[in-house]
Amino acid sequence: MFDAFATLLVYRLLALDPASHLGQALHFFVMDTTKIFFLLLLVIYVMGLLRALLSPERVREYVRGKPAWLARTLAILLGAVTPFCSCSSVPLFIGFVEAGIPLGVTFSFLIASPMINEVAAVILVGILGWKLATLYVGSGLLVAWVGGVVMERFRPERWVEDYVWKIHMGETQLPEQDHSLAGRHRYAITEVKVIVGRIWKWVLAGVALGALFHGYVPENWVVEHLGGQDNWLAVPGAVLLGIPLYSNATGVIPLAEAMLGKGVAIGTTLALMMSIAALSLPEMLILRKVIRWPALALYAGVLAVSFTLVGWGFNWIV
Amino acid sequence: MKVIKVLGSGCTNCQTTARLIEEVAAEQGIDVRVEKVEDIAQIMGYGVMSTPGVVIDEKVVHAGSVPDRKQIAGWL
Numbered sequence: 133m134f135d136a137f138a139t140l141l142v143y144r145l146l147a148l149d150p151a152s153h154l155g156q157a158l159h160f161f162v163m164d165t166t167k168i169f170f171l172l173l174l175v176i177y178v179m180g181l182l183r184a185l186l187s188p189e190r191v192r193e194y195v196r197g198k199p200a201w202l203a204r205t206l207a208i209l210l211g212a213v214t215p216f217c218s219c220s221s222v223p224l225f226i227g228f229v230e231a232g233i234p235l236g237v238t239f240s241f242l243i244a245s246p247m248i249n250e251v252a253a254v255i256l257v258g259i260l261g262w263k264l265a266t267l268y269v270g271s272g273l274l275v276a277w278v279g280g281v282v283m284e285r286f287r288p289e290r291w292v293e294d295y296v297w298k299i300h301m302g303e304t305q306l307p308e309q310d311h312s313l314a315g316r317h318r319y320a321i322t323e324v325k326v327i328v329g330r331i332w333k334w335v336l337a338g339v340a341l342g343a344l345f346h347g348y349v350p351e352n353w354v355v356e357h358l359g360g361q362d363n364w365l366a367v368p369g370a371v372l373l374g375i376p377l378y379s380n381a382t383g384v385i386p387l388a389e390a391m392l393g394k395g396v397a398i399g400t401t402l403a404l405m406m407s408i409a410a411l412s413l414p415e416m417l418i419l420r421k422v423i424r425w426p427a428l429a430l431y432a433g434v435l436a437v438s439f440t441l442v443g444w445g446f447n448w449i450v
Numbered sequence: 451m452k453v454i455k456v457l458g459s460g461c462t463n464c465q466t467t468a469r470l471i472e473e474v475a476a477e478q479g480i481d482v483r484v485e486k487v488e489d490i491a492q493i494m495g496y497g498v499m500s501t502p503g504v505v506i507d508e509k510v511v512h513a514g515s516v517p518d519r520k521q522i523a524g525w526l
Contacts, residue, residue: 187514188499220500222459222490227499295491302497318518326463326515421490 134170138163157347164339164386168255169328172335172382175254176327180320186214188224191241196231203237208276211244212253212269221415225422229292230301236284242419243435244276247410251327252381259385260392267446268402275406275438282434291427334383342386346393354394366400367443371436374407381409398450403443411435451481452526457493457503458486463516464502471504474522482526 138159142148148155191210195203221242228238248269256265358366379387384405391401416428423431454471458464468484475482487493487505496505500514504525511525 189497189513192499223494223499223501226490226494230494299491299494302495318520322515322518 134163134167137166153347155347157343160346160386160390161339161343164259164342164389165336167258168335168339168382168386169332171255171258172251172328172331173324175251176324177320179250180323181316186210188214188220188227192227192231192233195228195233195237195241200234200237203233204240204277204280207233207237207241207280208244208273211241211276212248212273213250214245221418222421225419226296226299227301229296230299234284235288235292236280238280239283239288239431240276240280243279243410244273246412246415247276247381247406248272249381252385255382255385259389264388264392264398267398268405271402271442271446272406275435275442279434279438283430286430288423288427288430291424293422293424296422331380331382334379335386338379338383339386342388342390345387346390349394351394354391354396358391358396358400364444366397367403367447368436368440370400370404370443371407371411371439374404374439375411375432375436376413377408378412378414379408384408397447399443399446399448402446403439406439406442407436411439451483452506453483453485455485455487455505457496457498457505457513458501459488459490459493461501467502467504467516470517470519471522474519475526478523478526480526 141162142155142159143150146158148158150156150159191207191214194210195206198206225238225242228241229235253265253269256268357363387408388401388405391404392398411432416432419428419431456464456468456471458467464486468486471482472484475484493501493503496503496510498510498513502516503513504511504517506525512521
């Protein structure tokens with residue numbers, strides 16, 4: 133449907149040549165923009181209606197006081213269903229610390245949350261299919277688990293800013309939710325507005341980048357340099373490239389689609405997706421308010437190494 | 451005069467929330483004072499982790515999103 137619409141608009145109405153670079157790039161852009169935004173609106177609205185989007189306050193209540201393995205599992209799974217805004221990572225971090233949740237578990241949550249969410253998962257299935265969606269989500273959950281455990285080994289408590297330990301959270305009862313259908317509808321509409329308002333830029337940028345890649349990067353060059361297992365440096369290169377680039381989990385999908393379409397190896401693509409979504413300078417700077425540089429460097433290091441291993445692993449297996 | 455506090459670390463959503471509350475209050479002719487609470491310790495003191503939050507007469511009525519006009523009118 134979206135394909136047909138893009139074909140009609142770009143090749144018929146604008147009369148661009150389907151073989152030209154511009155034609156292919158524009159076709160990709162129109163098709164993915166319409167498809168992704170359609171899916172975004174639909175998925176967020178339905179999740180909002182079902183109240184499937186969890187707030188950090190609720191996550192904190194679920195995780196606190198559980199044994200470490202259970203706390204970590206819950207934190208990762210709940211991190212994957214909490215729509216995450218990096219602007220709330222500071223209160224979230226403090227809230228977790230205050231609840232006595234181990235730092236390693238908190239880091240697991242912080243890793244899982246931006247990388248995986250149910251909205252991106254649905255769109256991933258819609259654009260790249262079941263197989264890739266499962267690989268991405270599965271390896272993301274694994275990295276979050278292992279990453280948190282490794283962080284814990286380095287005793288990151290010593291790098292937490294002193295004031296964090298002194299904050300005491302009030303026991304305010306959060307307002308009751310309105311459970312009528314009208315209330316749910318209103319809530320869902322608000323969620324759509326807030327989330328789409330926050331991420332539309334990243335999605336458009338991702339589609340634009342994907343379109344350029346799709347239209348202009350020659351396939352032969354890709355297959356030769358980024359396609360196989362011979363080029364060991366492609367994966368760490370992709371991870372490094374992803375650090376200054378930042379987008380959210382949904383925004384990286386069209387780029388991955390274009391890369392895979394041209395024959396970039398799966399592991400290399402996954403490594404880049406994860407690095408772009410989970411490793412970002414702006415989020416690091418925000419976290420700097422609660423933890424000092426050594427912990428941030430460790431956090432970035434652990435993630436970079438994990439993504440590289442994931443990438444190598446998949447390139448080697450597939 | 452009602453004292454309404456908007457909890458949030460200065461993000462756009464928090465400023466929007468404060469502005470909306472002032473507008474709705476002005477429309478209804480209700481005398482309010484909107485204060486922005488930006489100190490993280492104080493915000494957490496209300497038990498709120500997702501901003502913007504809204505506190506009326508020291509009671510949290512809302513957290514986690516920009517409220518719509520109808521909700522605000524309901525609180526006032």
